[in-house]
Amino acid sequence: MTDATNQTQAAATQTGEAQLGDYYALMKPRVMQLVVFTALVGLLVAPTGVNPFIGFVAILCIAVGAGASGALNMWWDADIDSIMKRTANRPIPSGAVAPGEALGIGLGLSGFAIVLLFLATNALAAGLLAFTIFFYAVVYSMWLKRSTPQNIVIGGAAGAFPPMIGWAVATGSVSIESILMFGLIFMWTPPHFWALALFVKSDYGDAGVPMLTETHGRKVTRNHILAYCVPLVVVALWLGFTSIGGPFYLLVAVALNIWFLKGCYDIWTRTDADSDADNHAVEKHTFKVSLYYLFGHFGALMIEALLRANGLTAWAGW
Amino acid sequence: MAIKVEHEIHTRRKGRNTGVFLLLLGMIGIVFGLTVVKVLGLTDIRQMEKFDHVARPALEPGALEAAERRAAEIAAEAEANQ
Numbered sequence: 001m002t003d004a005t006n007q008t009q010a011a012a013t014q015t016g017e018a019q020l021g022d023y024y025a026l027m028k029p030r031v032m033q034l035v036v037f038t039a040l041v042g043l044l045v046a047p048t049g050v051n052p053f054i055g056f057v058a059i060l061c062i063a064v065g066a067g068a069s070g071a072l073n074m075w076w077d078a079d080i081d082s083i084m085k086r087t088a089n090r091p092i093p094s095g096a097v098a099p100g101e102a103l104g105i106g107l108g109l110s111g112f113a114i115v116l117l118f119l120a121t122n123a124l125a126a127g128l129l130a131f132t133i134f135f136y137a138v139v140y141s142m143w144l145k146r147s148t149p150q151n152i153v154i155g156g157a158a159g160a161f162p163p164m165i166g167w168a169v170a171t172g173s174v175s176i177e178s179i180l181m182f183g184l185i186f187m188w189t190p191p192h193f194w195a196l197a198l199f200v201k202s203d204y205g206d207a208g209v210p211m212l213t214e215t216h217g218r219k220v221t222r223n224h225i226l227a228y229c230v231p232l233v234v235v236a237l238w239l240g241f242t243s244i245g246g247p248f249y250l251l252v253a254v255a256l257n258i259w260f261l262k263g264c265y266d267i268w269t270r271t272d273a274d275s276d277a278d279n280h281a282v283e284k285h286t287f288k289v290s291l292y293y294l295f296g297h298f299g300a301l302m303i304e305a306l307l308r309a310n311g312l313t314a315w316a317g318w
Numbered sequence: 319m320a321i322k323v324e325h326e327i328h329t330r331r332k333g334r335n336t337g338v339f340l341l342l343l344g345m346i347g348i349v350f351g352l353t354v355v356k357v358l359g360l361t362d363i364r365q366m367e368k369f370d371h372v373a374r375p376a377l378e379p380g381a382l383e384a385a386e387r388r389a390a391e392i393a394a395e396a397e398a399n400q
Contacts, residue, residue, distance in 0.1 A: 018334075019333055020334060020337040051355050051359065054352070116348070
């Protein structure tokens with residue numbers, strides 16, 4: 001929760017009305033950052049060029065669509081958000097925004113983003129965006145989140161679609177490259193969140209949300225982190241041998257995968273006693289590495305595309 | 319008569335109203351920009367008529383070429399008959 005959001009909430013309390021900042025917070029701006037970045041990479045690495053203005057509108061639509069699904073998520077989860085400390089200050093539980101208002105904003109922005117993306121680009125991109133919003137709001141929020149400890153595994157698909165949408169904006173199709181970019185985020189989400197869950201004292205249990213750490217214990221969570229990390233490495237390296245990969249990407253990918261795999265292995269070999277003894281140092285470190293991991297891979301894909309465009313990968317015989 | 323604040327809601331909602339105004343302005347900019355980009359991107363200016371949402375048989379693929387071929391045939395027949 002940022003200072004700006006706190007200030008707007010204080011203002012809302014004084015005036016009894018939501019301010020613009022409250023509506024902005026409703027759209028989960030932090031999640032939007034990841035969505036915008038990965039969608040932009042998907043768009044830029046595609047073999048077909050897009051008019052810059054259409055590209056800008058497409059990224060805007062994807063960001064607004066992500067924000068809309070965030071608003072729908074907050075509308076549906078208002079009851080549990082008010083129970084958990086981390087989410088109690090969100091616009092709905094804090095009273096700044098009425099639930100019905102959030103629902104209206106979520107549905108309205110969803111329709112706006114999908115229709116505009118269709119008009120600006122193509123039906124496939126708009127359809128993928130519509131499915132992503134549906135997946136996050138209905139499949140994840142309404143169905144999986146409260147029913148299975150694998151919630152973030154399947155729900156992670158919603159966060160994995162943006163590069164695929166960006167690729168579809170440019171090419172109007174789905175290909176192995178976009179599927180692997182999807183797979184990279186999809187396989188990365190579980191170890192990333194479970195590493196966080198190992199060191200953050202959450203109150204998901206009080207809210208009735210089955211997180212793996214609470215339903216199956218921390219030892220099982222450690223096993224799962226390593227188990228998901230292995231296929232993640234395969235997907236990340238496979239991407240290097242597609243048309244969007246290259247020597248630079250592979251170099252970065254190998255380094256990042258060794259780094260992250262080592263972190264996941266270290267987590268797997270530890271006991272809860274070890275973890276408590278050093279205040280979850282390894283778990284915290286691996287969580288931080290996971291952030292570098294994702295941004296590093298997508299950043300490397302973008303740099304690789306720049307190098308290729310300027311003919312700088314020919315030296316490696318690529 | 320000068321416009322003046324008549325109710326406290328004008329000051330209370332100033333921020334929201336400014337935000338809505340800017341969003342609408344942005345929306346106009348997006349629609350205008352998309353229109354310019356789409357129209358300038360047309361490879362054949364006759365395609366602009368497609369935005370009328372009316373069936374234009376003359377714009378179907380190959381229609382112009384077929385019309386040109388037919389015109390050439392008619393011209394050839396007329397020349398042969400002379």
